[in-house]
Amino acid sequence: xxxxxxxxxxxxxxxxxxxxxxxxxxxxxxxxxxxxxxxxxxxxxxxxxxxxxxxxxxxxxxxxxxxxxxxxxxxxxxxxxxxxxxxxxxxxxxxxxxxxxxxxxxxxxxxxxxxxxxxxxxxxxxxxxxxxxxxxxxxxxxxxxxxxxxxxxxxxxxxxxxxxxxxxxxxxxxxxxxxxxxxxxxxxxxxxxxxxxxxxxxxxxxxxxxxxxxxxxxxxxxxxxxxxxxxxxxxxxxxxxxxxxxxxxxxxxxxxxxxxxxxxxxxxxxxxxxxxxxxxxxxxxxxxxxxxxx
Ligand code: GUN
Numbered sequence: 001x002x003x004x005x006x007x008x009x010x011x012x013x014x015x016x017x018x019x020x021x022x023x024x025x026x027x028x029x030x031x032x033x034x035x036x037x038x039x040x041x042x043x044x045x046x047x048x049x050x051x052x053x054x055x056x057x058x059x060x061x062x063x064x065x066x067x068x069x070x071x072x073x074x075x076x077x078x079x080x081x082x083x084x085x086x087x088x089x090x091x092x093x094x095x096x097x098x099x100x101x102x103x104x105x106x107x108x109x110x111x112x113x114x115x116x117x118x119x120x121x122x123x124x125x126x127x128x129x130x131x132x133x134x135x136x137x138x139x140x141x142x143x144x145x146x147x148x149x150x151x152x153x154x155x156x157x158x159x160x161x162x163x164x165x166x167x168x169x170x171x172x173x174x175x176x177x178x179x180x181x182x183x184x185x186x187x188x189x190x191x192x193x194x195x196x197x198x199x200x201x202x203x204x205x206x207x208x209x210x211x212x213x214x215x216x217x218x219x220x221x222x223x224x225x226x227x228x229x230x231x232x233x234x235x236x237x238x239x240x241x242x243x244x245x246x247x248x249x250x251x252x253x254x255x256x257x258x259x260x261x262x263x264x265x266x267x268x269x270x271x272x273x274x275x276x277x278x279x280x281x282x283x284x285x286x287x288x289x290x291x292x293x294x
Contacts, residue, residue, distance in 0.1 A: 002254040011266035018273045021289045022060040032280035033062035034092040040070035045096045074103045085113040092118035092276035118275040141173040143267025156181040164207035206244035216249035225257040
């Protein structure tokens with residue numbers, strides 16, 4: 001049976017490290033601040049934004065929440081971003097996605113000061129990551145990388161397959177694994193012989209948003225499986241949260257696996273806090289916290 005990688009415990013450790021650094025900064029009169037902007041009332045987004053604000057305060061940082069109505073004109077959101085960019089108390093800015101249909105998400109994200117872009121979605125950060133330069137790195141792939149490094153030590157030379165090609169997870173995950181000297185394959189719904197491609201992976205990161213798509217015989221015996229999926233399905237008359245990997249089948253083949261819930265999910269907000277701390281240290285010309293950046 002696979003070792004189950006406990007993302008919940010890992011995230012608690014990361015938050016502890018962040019809190020310790022924040023306490024050190026406070027002793028020097030510096031309080032890291034994170035601004036989260038939510039436009040509209042998407043229920044899932046509302047849950048995330050509330051959790052982010054709560055955890056930000058718990059690690060000792062300042063939390064600034066901006067909730068705007070769904071019909072807010074784009075110009076008004078851009079004006080708010082300008083104010084947050086100029087606000088010295090704000091070190092990180094996160095605009096919760098998806099944005100309402102009348103807004104151009106790329107335009108909004110690229111209006112952020114790249115140094116405050118704690119999601120790592122700004123085109124400059126995407127380019128910095130892709131060229132191996134110091135960037136703000138998207139939170140979910142960063143969390144996956146932390147767990148992989150913790151489990152393996154060196155990832156050099158391993159075959160990594162990233163299943164999914166989104167800008168938020170798949171693409172940045174592939175860049176991070178390349179930087180770790182993995183041999184990286186990005187697979188997706190149109191990949192030929194998908195199962196066989198996955199079976200070559202020493203590390204399989206599943207981020208496609210298809211409930212329990214990856215079965216036991218897609219996995220190389222002993223491989224490490226990171227399941228990024230968060231899918232709500234109905235089973236036996238109850239709503240359940242499942243990943244992109246069939247956990248029951250996969251865990252009898254894999255060497256290590258992240259569960260859903262309790263795997264990658266909790267790491268994402270922990271990494272958002274880590275990124276905010278990193279942004280604050282950079283803004284103040286201080287050494288970056290060790291172990292919390294790629
Ligand atoms: N919506 C879903 N995931 C994310 C994320 O990582 N960041 C932001 N800003 N919005 C999201």
